Amino acid sequence: MSFEYHNLRSGTAAVSSDDQFAQAVLEGLSREPKRLPSWLIFDDRGSRIFTEITQLAGYHPAQCEFEIFQNHKQAVTDLLAKHAFRVIELGAGDGKKTQILLEHFIQGRLAFDYVPIDISEGAVKNLVAFLESRFSQSTMSVTGLAADYFDGLRAIKEQSNLRNFVLFLGSTIGNMELPAAELFVRKLRESLNDGDYLMIGFDLMKHPKTLYSAYNDSTGVFERFNLHLLDVLNRKLGANFVKDHYVQQGHYNPGTHAVESYIYSTREHVVFIEVLGKDFFFGAWEPMQTEHSYKYTQSEIELLAEKSGYRIVKHLFDTHNHFVDSIWEVKK
Ligand SMILES: C[S@@+](CC[C@H](N)C(=O)[O-])C[C@H]1O[C@@H](n2cnc3c(N)ncnc32)[C@H](O)[C@@H]1O
Numbered sequence: 277m278s279f280e281y282h283n284l285r286s287g288t289a290a291v292s293s294d295d296q297f298a299q300a301v302l303e304g305l306s307r308e309p310k311r312l313p314s315w316l317i318f319d320d321r322g323s324r325i326f327t328e329i330t331q332l333a334g335y336h337p338a339q340c341e342f343e344i345f346q347n348h349k350q351a352v353t354d355l356l357a358k359h360a361f362r363v364i365e366l367g368a369g370d371g372k373k374t375q376i377l378l379e380h381f382i383q384g385r386l387a388f389d390y391v392p393i394d395i396s397e398g399a400v401k402n403l404v405a406f407l408e409s410r411f412s413q414s415t416m417s418v419t420g421l422a423a424d425y426f427d428g429l430r431a432i433k434e435q436s437n438l439r440n441f442v443l444f445l446g447s448t449i450g451n452m453e454l455p456a457a458e459l460f461v462r463k464l465r466e467s468l469n470d471g472d473y474l475m476i477g478f479d480l481m482k483h484p485k486t487l488y489s490a491y492n493d494s495t496g497v498f499e500r501f502n503l504h505l506l507d508v509l510n511r512k513l514g515a516n517f518v519k520d521h522y523v524q525q526g527h528y529n530p531g532t533h534a535v536e537s538y539i540y541s542t543r544e545h546v547v548f549i550e551v552l553g554k555d556f557f558f559g560a561w562e563p564m565q566t567e568h569s570y571k572y573t574q575s576e577i578e579l580l581a582e583k584s585g586y587r588i589v590k591h592l593f594d595t596h597n598h599f600v601d602s603i604w605e606v607k608k
């Protein structure tokens with residue numbers, strides 16, 4: 277069995293991903309109110325802090341998904357075992373939840389490839405090293421790709437005898453607004469074959485107080501995660517943000533159906549960003565949005581699947597119905 281890591285973001289691709297990063301920051305800081313996309317946070321350290329979030333007892337999206345995988349791993353195995361398959365994970369992060377499934381497949385003596393894809397180079401590298409240390413004598417081969425989702429998918433060898441099982445977990449789809457989520461799953465369908473499966477983790481709408489507690493932990497990990505964005509901007513773009521001048525808070529916005537995290541500058545000041553060659557003014561207590569996590573209803577999920585050319589195979593819920601991993605089949 278082989279364990280490989282490929283960085284598709286190095287060389288000339290690194291220049292274009294740096295440009296994409298700078299462009300996203302310029303656009304976000306030019307908006308009124310300022311708003312930056314959450315993918316900017318995920319450098320190596322950002323991924324490590326996100327892993328700390330997934331370990332918080334109150335962060336239900338992760339705890340529910342761990343429970344779903346434990347309770348339903350046999351159902352997923354039964355679905356896949358009929359056919360040779362390959363597991364592709366988009367935005368794999370530390371891959372901890374997925375390992376529950378991978379281990380179960382291995383125990384069932386199923387031979388398969390696992391392809392984790394993530395823009396965070398450190399996350400993919402560590403994941404491949406960990407899997408190799410743990411599963412080198414198993415029925416699984418691993419090819420980790422440090423890449424954007426669709427660059428990673430394009431780089432994967434087409435193998436018509438394999439059914440792809442694509443995972444998009446952790447409620448990452450919630451970071452997109454509804455129209456963007458629809459575009460994303462439609463584009464994904466174009467990259468996949470008839471009969472492939474897609475499993476998406478959706479956080480469901482629930483009591484706003486539960487949502488508030490999930491995104492405002494008393495130990496301050498969420499604040500550290502969101503403020504880390506300022507370190508990333510300082511390092512990657514030569515900005516001069518002073519982290520101590522900012523605080524963070526998340527809240528559920530019934531207007532957008534999303535938990536939104538904001539960082540607030542506690543004083544009026546100007547930040548210079550060298551790579552953009554530009555000053556940005558921040559007023560006292562001006563908010564800047566750093567996270568958007570849409571909360572779905574079951575009917576929105578079903579509409580999204582049907583409108584985008586998928587057949588719903590199964591919904592896997594946690595015991596509190598707080599979260600669902602929804603399995604769809606590509607129909608062409
Ligand atoms: C919310 S975290 C979820 C991580 C993991 N799937 C989980 O459930 O714990 C989102 C992950 O997607 C990755 N990511 C974000 N945008 C990406 C993109 N455009 N291409 C590839 N990975 C991306 C981030 O680096 C991060 O690891």
